[in-house]
Amino acid sequence: DAMVIQNPRYQVTQFGKPVTLSCSQTLNHNVMYWYQQKSSQAPKLLFHYYDKDFNNEADTPDNFQSRRPNTSFCFLDIRSPGLGDAAMYLCATSRDRDVQYFGPGTRLTVT
Amino acid sequence: SQQGEEDPQALSIQEGENATMNCSYKTSINNLQWYRQNSGRGLVHLILIRSNEREKHSGRLRVTLDTSKKSSSLLITASRAADTASYFCATDQAGTALIFGKGTTLSVSS
Numbered sequence: 001d002a003m004v005i006q007n008p009r010y011q012v013t014q015f016g017k018p019v020t021l022s023c024s025q026t027l028n029h030n031v032m033y034w035y036q037q038k039s040s041q042a043p044k045l046l047f048h049y050y051d052k053d054f055n056n057e058a059d060t061p062d063n064f065q066s067r068r069p070n071t072s073f074c075f076l077d078i079r080s081p082g083l084g085d086a087a088m089y090l091c092a093t094s095r096d097r098d099v100q101y102f103g104p105g106t107r108l109t110v111t
Numbered sequence: 112s113q114q115g116e117e118d119p120q121a122l123s124i125q126e127g128e129n130a131t132m133n134c135s136y137k138t139s140i141n142n143l144q145w146y147r148q149n150s151g152r153g154l155v156h157l158i159l160i161r162s163n164e165r166e167k168h169s170g171r172l173r174v175t176l177d178t179s180k181k182s183s184s185l186l187i188t189a190s191r192a193a194d195t196a197s198y199f200c201a202t203d204q205a206g207t208a209l210i211f212g213k214g215t216t217l218s219v220s221s
Contacts, residue, residue, distance in 0.1 A: 004153075033208060042199060042211040043154065055208070090153055097203055099144065102153035 004103035012109045021076040021106045023091030032074040035090040086110045117215040130187040132215040134200030141203045143183050148197045190219045
């Protein structure tokens with residue numbers, strides 16, 4: 001089945017230790033998104049790739065970076081995680097600006 | 112920036128009852144979408160309504176859109192325990208990605 005896959009599902013990292021979250025999709029969608037969702041809050045868009053074009057939200061901290069080496073994969077890099085970065089990170093894909101399909105998320109814990 | 116605001120923030124009902132959630136937004140939109148999120152999971156798309164549509168149905172779901180009032184409602188009829196989840200509206204403004212509201216947490220007890 002076509003889907004959005006996120007790895008790992010759970011990630012524990014130490015304060016200040018770089019961490020990379022990955023997302024892959026078999027939907028062949030041209031747009032991929034990364035959201036941060038903290039407990040009982042709305043998903044907050046960090047950035048998205050429209051094809052190869054990177055679109056960063058104005059309030060996304062510089063600590064967060066992303067890479068999209070090809071259509072199927074997208075990575076979220078957190079260069080120096082702080083305690084405030086503990087959250088669920090959601091990847092989503094869409095065909096142009098249509099319906100978004102979400103992965104199951106990666107829950108990040110920072111110790 | 113926040114675009115959609117759901118109301119109520121939390122809703123508790125019994126199985127078989129209807130659940131209504133409302134969403135208000137601030138600027139013109141291309142479409143409005145509703146998503147469901149079970150605890151600790153990703154979001155699942157429920158329904159999309161375009162700015163030129165007023166009502167849309169999908170199974171037990173009914174969505175209305177009033178662009179003059181900048182508001183939408185999601186009605187779940189004959190609710191089930193499995194409907195327990197958080198429900199988010201998200202708006203698609205021209206040239207931007209979706210902006211999600213804060214969500215309504217629905218609890219359906221049997």
